[in-house]
Amino acid sequence: MALTFLENFFIFSVFASLISFNFRIGKFLNLSLYSAFSVGAYLVYFFGELSVILAFLLSFLIAYPLFLIKERICRGVMDATIVSLGYGIAIEEILRIGVQKGYYYVVSEGVRALPEVFIASYLLLIGFYLSPHGIRLKFIEEDEELARMCGVNSAAYGFASIFIATFFAILLGVVSSEGAAIHPRIGLSYMLAGILIAAIATIKRSVGERNLVNITAVSLAASMFLEVFV
Amino acid sequence: MRFLMYVVAALLPFLLKGYVSWLIGLALIYATISISWAILENEGRVSMGHSFVVGSSAYLSAITYLLFNSLAAGFLISIPLSAILFYILKRTTGKTAFVFATFTLSLLSYVIAPYIVIGERGGEEGFFILHDLPSLLFSSFSFVASAIVFESFLKSKLGYFARAIKSDELASRAVGIEVEKVKLTTSVISSAIGSFAGLSLALYFSHVSPEIFSLEVSVFPFISYVVTGGRKEYIAFTSIVLFLISSYLNALLTGAHLLLYAMLLIFSPKIGGWVYAKGQERLKV
Numbered sequence: 001m002a003l004t005f006l007e008n009f010f011i012f013s014v015f016a017s018l019i020s021f022n023f024r025i026g027k028f029l030n031l032s033l034y035s036a037f038s039v040g041a042y043l044v045y046f047f048g049e050l051s052v053i054l055a056f057l058l059s060f061l062i063a064y065p066l067f068l069i070k071e072r073i074c075r076g077v078m079d080a081t082i083v084s085l086g087y088g089i090a091i092e093e094i095l096r097i098g099v100q101k102g103y104y105y106v107v108s109e110g111v112r113a114l115p116e117v118f119i120a121s122y123l124l125l126i127g128f129y130l131s132p133h134g135i136r137l138k139f140i141e142e143d144e145e146l147a148r149m150c151g152v153n154s155a156a157y158g159f160a161s162i163f164i165a166t167f168f169a170i171l172l173g174v175v176s177s178e179g180a181a182i183h184p185r186i187g188l189s190y191m192l193a194g195i196l197i198a199a200i201a202t203i204k205r206s207v208g209e210r211n212l213v214n215i216t217a218v219s220l221a222a223s224m225f226l227e228v229f230v
Numbered sequence: 231m232r233f234l235m236y237v238v239a240a241l242l243p244f245l246l247k248g249y250v251s252w253l254i255g256l257a258l259i260y261a262t263i264s265i266s267w268a269i270l271e272n273e274g275r276v277s278m279g280h281s282f283v284v285g286s287s288a289y290l291s292a293i294t295y296l297l298f299n300s301l302a303a304g305f306l307i308s309i310p311l312s313a314i315l316f317y318i319l320k321r322t323t324g325k326t327a328f329v330f331a332t333f334t335l336s337l338l339s340y341v342i343a344p345y346i347v348i349g350e351r352g353g354e355e356g357f358f359i360l361h362d363l364p365s366l367l368f369s370s371f372s373f374v375a376s377a378i379v380f381e382s383f384l385k386s387k388l389g390y391f392a393r394a395i396k397s398d399e400l401a402s403r404a405v406g407i408e409v410e411k412v413k414l415t416t417s418v419i420s421s422a423i424g425s426f427a428g429l430s431l432a433l434y435f436s437h438v439s440p441e442i443f444s445l446e447v448s449v450f451p452f453i454s455y456v457v458t459g460g461r462k463e464y465i466a467f468t469s470i471v472l473f474l475i476s477s478y479l480n481a482l483l484t485g486a487h488l489l490l491y492a493m494l495l496i497f498s499p500k501i502g503g504w505v506y507a508k509g510q511e512r513l514k515v
Contacts (some may be wrong), residue, residue, distance in 0.1 A: 029330055067498060078276070079499040080325045085278070086495025089445065090281075093488045173265070192337045195330075 005227045010118040011176055013219035015194030016203065017212055018165040023198070024141045024211075025161035028070065028080030028086035034064060035171040035195075037187025038095055041172020045105050045182060051174045052111065065160045067164075084211035095184040111117065112177030117175050121168045122212065129209040133157075151219060152157045199221055232366065232463065235432030236377040239470060255475040258373040259430045260450060264469040265423035267451030268462040269383060270316070273416050274325055279332030281447035282339050283312040287428025289500045292357035296348060301359070305429045312421035313414070320413050329471040336448045343440035349508055356439030365433040372426040377466055381435045383419060384463060392416055439475040446488065453491050456498045 015033070020031040039058060043051035066087050074080040087208065129137060139147040140154050149153045173187060201214040243255040268279050290304030290311075317333045344354045350358055361488045379488045391412045394402045403409050454469040455462060476487035494501075 031333070073497070073500045075499060076326070081329060082278075082498055083496050084496070085445075085449070085491045089449075089459065089488055089495065090492035091494060093485045096485045097483065097489075119384050188337065189341045192341055194336055195337075199334075 004229070005223050007114060007176065008226055009219055009223040010114045011190055012170060012197055012201050012222055013216050014118055014121050014132065015141075015190050016197035016215045016219055017121065017125060018168050018214060019191070019194045020198040020201065020211060022161045022165040022220040025137060026067075026070075026080075026142055026165075028074070028077050028084060029039060029195070030066075030162065030165055031085040031191070032066060032091060033063070033165060034185070034187035034191035035088040035091035036166045036169035037190060038092065038182070038184050039179065040175075041107065041177040041182040041186050042095060042099055042105070042173075043170065044174045044177055045046065046109050047202040049111055054172055055167060055170040059163060059170050062165040062170075063159070063166040067144045067162050069131060070158075070162075071155060086144055087192075094185040097192070105182050107177045107180055107182060111175050112178065114172075114175045117168065117171050122216075124164065125212055126209050129212075130224050134208060141207050232381065233378070235467065239467070240374045243366055243370060246427040250423060251366075253474065253477055254470070255369050256434060257470040257477075259369050259427050259434060260473045261424060261469040262369075262373050262376045262427040262430065262453045263447065264451040264465045265380045266420045268455065268465045269380065269416055269420040269423065271455060271462060272384065272389060272396065272414065273392040275320060275330050275505060276325070276452065277316070277332045278329050278448055278452065279425060280333070280338030280451055281314075281336045281443045281445075282332070282432065283308075283424030284366070284428040285311055285336075285339055285343070285438075285443040287425035288432035289343065291429050291432050292359050292438045293346075293348060295359050295361075295461050296357060301361075301429065301433075305425055308425045308428065309418070313418040317414050317417040320417065321410075325449055333366065333448070336443060336445070340440060340443035340445075343443050351447065354440065356437060356441075359432055359436050359438070361436065363433055365436075367428040367431070370434055372430050373466075376423045376426060379419065379423065380395060380466075381463070388412060388415060394432060409462055425461050446491070449495060452498075453494045456494055456501050459501070 005104055015037075018033065019030065022028070022033075037103070038057070040051070040055060043054055043058070066084065069083055070080045074083055100201070128134065136147065136152045137157060139152055140157055141152070144154050169187070172190070177186070197215060197218045200217045201211060204211075204214050208216055239254075240258060243251040243258070246254065263284055265279060267277055267281065271276050287305055287308035290308045291301045292304065294304035294307075295301050315335070316332075319328055319335075323331050346352045348357075379452075391407045393403070394405075394407060395409055395412060399409060428442070433443060450472075451465070451469070454465050454472050458464045458468045459471055476490065479486040479490060
């Protein structure tokens with residue numbers, strides 16, 4: 001029971017922080033993250049511990065085209081969000097067509113490092129906010145256009161946010177799929193939880209590392225709620 | 231002319247036979263979903279959660295049929311339920327946040343639906359509706375009726391008010407349009423048509439499962455709209471054609487139609503931009 005509670009807490013808080021970070025810096029709701037999670041689950045099934053290294057390479061391959069499409073053809077948040085949904089569906093279908101030969105794959109031996117991924121993602125994001133880049137990130141969060149006018153390379157930070165979100169979403173899939181029957185939509189419910197938690201945490205209108213603290217608190221409450229009522 | 235085309239499309243399943251007839255009947259239901267979606271779009275609201283409207287109608291009808299042997303009760307509950315929810319979302323969110331909110335609503339229903347169990351029925355398997363109603367006739371009738379309501383809506387005062395709200399809500403208020411009333415009315419019309427489509431789907435398959443809330447149903451009207459090139463008066467016809475192409479692709483390779491949807495979603499801003507440019511060109515002429 002306690003293990004499920006902790007697992008939920010780790011997954012919810014990491015997913016919500018990634019969605020929020022991507023939204024605030026990349027300036028769109030990245031709906032392809034659920035597919036990135038599924039990619040992670042398939043990686044660990046086929047490649048075991050090697051999947052952590054492959055996750056890094058794959059996240060670049062996934063994030064860069066999405067960033068390019070977003071920069072070249074999208075006119076705003078709504079366009080980019082719809083594009084990311086299409087991108088997510090495309091990855092999902094490529095997984096379904098390319099990988100799925102049987103009905104379900106069950107990951108018998110996964111990589112047990114969920115707390116480590118939680119710590120690493122939060123250390124990276126908080127470190128990012130507390131470093132000299134932090135002030136630029138907060139500037140982009142509050143007014144991207146003004147930040148760009150003042151010489152902040154918002155496109156580079158935007159790409160970094162998509163890359164980090166995709167990388168950790170894949171890692172989450174890698175470390176949380178042990179014993180699970182994996183399928184291309186395995187990450188959908190986690191992404192939903194992440195969106196809801198990130199939306200609730202936004203109510204306090206904090207920026208930077210304070211928002212991450214809010215997300216952790218809401219994730220804790222959500223995990224407790226699930227533990228008690230579901 | 232379009233009225234005639236609607237009638238011809240609705241008659242096609244009766245003129246053809248076998249699988250093609252069945253497929254066109256199903257395409258008509260998807261076209262009805264797109265019509266329901268287009269009514270909201272006319273007001274400037276892009277819904278990415280129309281599977282909720284369709285699914286809640288199908289689910290509630292199946293549940294009331296199971297409990298009280300009445301399909302109508304669930305169907306009638308679903309109309310105000312969806313209408314009120316969409317109206318609340320319109321009131322509380324802007325145009326961009328509405329997309330996120332409706333998408334989250336549909337995702338939430340998709341995740342929750344497998345947990346709906348009544349007695350020993352429901353869950354992942356869903357509910358069966360054993361009936362002897364003429365489902366094809368019902369689908370065709372729903373399609374024609376929805377199309378007529380849609381065409382009348384576009385040319386009515388309400389339709390023009392909705393379009394004015396889409397262009398500039400503040401200006402619409404300034405010239406005396408009762409914005410909230412229009413928003414509520416469009417929500418009710420859209421929900422009613424969407425609920426008819428949901429009931430048609432439930433009757434057509436004699437079964438409802440959590441898949442009715444899937445992303446596929448949610449994104450289908452938006453994709454049809456993109457394919458029309460922004461001319462929503464043709465959305466019913468493009469939906470039928472798109473559905474038939476999707477079914478063909480799916481038969482060739484399972485899931486291939488979703489790749490087509492994905493590509494259309496990815497390039498939707500480009501297609502939208504092209505449509506906008508063409509519109510500007512037409513205006514200059």
